[in-house]
Amino acid sequence: MSSTPSDSSFRDHLGIVSAEGKRQWIYPKPPSGRFHSARIIVSWLLFAVLFGMPFVRVHGHPFMIFDITERKFILFGMIFGPHDFFLLALAMISMIVFIFLFTVVFGRLFCGWICPQTVFMEMVFRKIDYWIEGSPQEQRRLNESPMRGTKIAKKTIKHLIYFALSFLIANTLLAWIIGTDKLFVIITDPPSEHLTGFTAILIFSVVFHWIFAWFREQACILVCPYGRLQGVMLDRNSIVIAYDYRRGEPRGKLKRGEMRQLGDCIDCHQCVDVCPTGIDIRNGTQLECVNCTACIDACDDIMEAIKKPRGLIRYDSIEGIEKGIRKLLTPRSAGYSFVLVVLAGVLTYFLATRSDIDVTILRTPGMFFQEQPDNNISNLYDVKAVNKTFADKPLSFRLKNVEGSVRVLGDSLILKSQEATSAKLFVLLNRDRIASMNTPLEVEVYSGSQLTNTLRTSFLGPVKRKAE
Numbered sequence: 502m503s504s505t506p507s508d509s510s511f512r513d514h515l516g517i518v519s520a521e522g523k524r525q526w527i528y529p530k531p532p533s534g535r536f537h538s539a540r541i542i543v544s545w546l547l548f549a550v551l552f553g554m555p556f557v558r559v560h561g562h563p564f565m566i567f568d569i570t571e572r573k574f575i576l577f578g579m580i581f582g583p584h585d586f587f588l589l590a591l592a593m594i595s596m597i598v599f600i601f602l603f604t605v606v607f608g609r610l611f612c613g614w615i616c617p618q619t620v621f622m623e624m625v626f627r628k629i630d631y632w633i634e635g636s637p638q639e640q641r642r643l644n645e646s647p648m649r650g651t652k653i654a655k656k657t658i659k660h661l662i663y664f665a666l667s668f669l670i671a672n673t674l675l676a677w678i679i680g681t682d683k684l685f686v687i688i689t690d691p692p693s694e695h696l697t698g699f700t701a702i703l704i705f706s707v708v709f710h711w712i713f714a715w716f717r718e719q720a721c722i723l724v725c726p727y728g729r730l731q732g733v734m735l736d737r738n739s740i741v742i743a744y745d746y747r748r749g750e751p752r753g754k755l756k757r758g759e760m761r762q763l764g765d766c767i768d769c770h771q772c773v774d775v776c777p778t779g780i781d782i783r784n785g786t787q788l789e790c791v792n793c794t795a796c797i798d799a800c801d802d803i804m805e806a807i808k809k810p811r812g813l814i815r816y817d818s819i820e821g822i823e824k825g826i827r828k829l830l831t832p833r834s835a836g837y838s839f840v841l842v843v844l845a846g847v848l849t850y851f852l853a854t855r856s857d858i859d860v861t862i863l864r865t866p867g868m869f870f871q872e873q874p875d876n877n878i879s880n881l882y883d884v885k886a887v888n889k890t891f892a893d894k895p896l897s898f899r900l901k902n903v904e905g906s907v908r909v910l911g912d913s914l915i916l917k918s919q920e921a922t923s924a925k926l927f928v929l930l931n932r933d934r935i936a937s938m939n940t941p942l943e944v945e946v947y948s949g950s951q952l953t954n955t956l957r958t959s960f961l962g963p964v965k966r967k968a969e
């Protein structure tokens with residue numbers, strides 16, 4: 502998708518790769534302006550959620566945990582385990598459709614405002630660069646100077662701070678996975694007692710340090726699959742960060758006292774100088790653009806200075822720029838919305854009707870009925886139960902549709918919190934109440950006095966002899 506450019510040589514190379522094929526380090530100018538200020542506020546809110554959420558407790562239990570190692574998830578205080586696989590799969594599919602829909606309509610808004618890579622890179626690590634190493638020109642001079650004196654001091658301080666932050670991020674990531682309680686145990690015990698956890702923290706810290714210190718924008722341009730998919734998700738109606746070439750071209754320097762016959766772009770290069778991925782947005786939408794809004798702010802400043810309306814670079818679609826038409830609802834976005842609404846409806850239904858305790862009762866395979874004293878007949882059943890709550894639950898059973906009794910084999914059945922339990926139970930019916938070989942049974946499952954499930958199964962009995 503492109504707008505104007507007559508010279509399309511920008512398509513032949515990446516802004517981060519030099520003519521010799523080497524990495525070209527980007528030294529963007531520090532951004533400032535209304536979008537950057539708004540992004541700072543959003544970033545701090547995100548940091549509050551990221552670093553604060555693992556500590557949130559409801560009735561003493563974690564509010565959010567994504568324990569992939571034990572296949573246990575706590576979402577908004579509700580426990581999900583392997584038995585909820587279909588719910589998680591449904592949630593994942595809904596999330597993917599949502600991402601597609603969101604991208605079709607709003608482009609890479611997520612990358613610029615929410616993605617942890619961009620938020621940490623632009624709001625934390627790059628600001629540390631400016632703070633310790635100075636302006637982009639000073640940073641370039643420092644990098645090109647020999648390694649001694651001030652350079653060693655500045656680089657050491659910077660990387661120590663980088664590593665401390667990476668260590669904090671790695672710990673936070675682990676807290677989201679295993680919870681703060683287990684994390685504190687790993688941190689406070691000697692490393693030899695939790696070698697796996699300790700190694701995981703160290704590896705994550707080193708990887709984060711490497712990404713933010715060296716790999717940087719390459720994560721978005723070369724690695725991130727979401728970035729690579731933009732080409733198929735965006736269309737002419739998607740809102741992107743776009744240069745209004747109809748207003749800006751033909752571009753040309755502003756000359757004092759001259760009657761300007763050109764477009765509004767004065768070719769000042771500010772939008773390129775602030776770009777953290779090293780592109781010129783005036784060439785049109787490009788894969789490298791992470792929607793960081795720095796070029797909008799930079800250009801708005803210039804427009805104000807030359808007394809022109811802001812928004813030469815702005816959030817808009819190609820259709821919006823070319824024809825002034827802004828359509829959020831297109832056949833494509835309507836299709837995605839429909840699928841998303843259906844998926845969300847199904848997911849909501851399953852979540853709303855999800856019980857705290859899942860129980861299945863199946864007649865024990867290979868077992869027929871047994872004759873018991875007092876003219877009774879018994880069947881043996883296998884019970885499997887999963888407790889999805891934070892409390893232990895006692896279970897009892899009653900027959901609903903026929904008169905008879907239920908006996909749990911062994912001790913009474915207590916379901917441990919967040920665990921799956923198996924048990925055997927006998928159902929006893931009086932021979933006189935058995936009308937056929939196969940009697941349908943309805944079994945009510947109680948936790949204390951609360952009815953949790955009503956299950957259907959069948960009861961095998963002897964064939965009734967006809968009255969002679």
Ligand code: SF4
Pocket residue numbers: 742772775776777778779780781782789790791792793794795796797
């Ligand atoms: S083109 Fe603009 S929005 Fe895109 S990455 Fe560069 S500065 Fe950010």
Ligand code: SF4
Pocket residue numbers: 744749765766767768769770771772773783799800803813814
């Ligand atoms: S900042 Fe605006 S005026 Fe300056 S080169 Fe970019 S688009 Fe043109």
